[in-house]
Amino acid sequence: MTGHENLWMRPERPARGPRPSFSRAALADAAIRVADAEGLEAISMRRLAADLGAGTMSLYRYVTSKDEVLDLMVDTAVREYLPEDQQPPGDWVEGLRLLAWQARRTMLRHPWLAPLAAARPQVGPNSARLTETALGMLDGLGLSIDEMLTFVGAVFAYVNGYTQGELVEAEATRRSGMTLQQRLAQHISYIQSLIATGEFPMLDRMTKEAGRHFMSSDERFAYGLDRLLDGLAASLRARGAADGPAGSR
Template identity: 65%
Template sequence: MVRENLWMRPERPARGPQPNYSRAALTEAAVRVADAEGLEAISMRRLATEIGAGTMSLYRYVSGKDDVIELMVDAVVAQYLPEGTVLSGDWKADLGALARRARLTMLRHPWLAPLAASRQGASPNRLRLLEASLHMVDGLGLGVDEMLTLIGGVFAYVNGFVQGELAEAEALRRTGLDLREWTALQKPYLMSIIASGDHPMVTKMATEGGRAYGDVEERFEYGLERLLDGIEARLPES
């Protein structure tokens, strides 16, 4: 059975009892729960408790948990590009600023990153974001598919970086060891590898590297700048 897009359904049904709350209130409660306890804590029963409603009454707003998640994602991605944001006309500056806001949003809402990497449905704020993103790279001599690939590449970088940050935070919570402490545990084995001479590039990494321990903001900016510079180098000549 094909489901109708959530945004094609009126928030308030034409017939029957009218809901006492709004989708916005339901969404706010769901985001609050997911931020504190993770997406797995979301259930219709839990949300009913959060807003002081009967569980069955929630089905006047949404058809189930999938709709709730759709509402949550659409609400939170609005933070990528706040209403009233004015584009500078410099595509690298605008796309870079968007990438930074997206990262901070995902860090505030850790449940978002895996969802952002999955299939994206059409929704008001996601379409607004897509429209603005396409405007950022319009006029660069690219076709629409190339523009979408460019934008997708930047978001893929942000998403991958953030998931690494979140994974590291989870590893710290689980083990009580930060990255330097965890790496120190690996040192005896790495030293034996270096001594064997079998992995010269690993040796080079171990003896000359160190960016992995640097400031996370600096690492994010380093990668983002290289990505945008690489994109610029491949643009059609004007």
């Protein structure tokens, strides 16, 4: 199989010419700082060059296009899923739980990450390391590669969906200056009119219990993640019961 030569296949330092004044890592870090503070739309080669104290054309010694800058950003941020000082535990459930929490923290730090990563292949070295680590946790459970990818994909789909909801809510609060509860309170008369029809008993219960303790965002994330992992573990146990010992942990 042959394919396009990506940026990681090209040497960072050309064999000829002046010594590079910075690195691809510095370029990625500069782009991430801009995106974190101002959004992806603020990124341009001119802006990054100014932040790095370099000429715009000099950036093309490191990348061929803005798209390659975006690839660098994704792969650099993905590294945060796997802290260097924390090795994943041996148990696959705890390992996937750790990855999920790390992914959520990373996505909240970098609101642009999940949408950008979903729109482009993740083939950089850190992305490859993440895939190797996640699939390695499931090795020996009797699963095919396709099944292992589905397990990991289910966990990351949950993290992505939950975190995007958090980010949308945070942005709505920022724009309106009101919390979700305050925004809902503006519609209380309409909500009460719906309840009065008798057709929405769960809505009635929800409003009556609203003053009690509702799970925090962290607690709700943990609860949903635990139920997902419980389901995956149960599927392995059921598989073992049907097929005999499969080496599941």
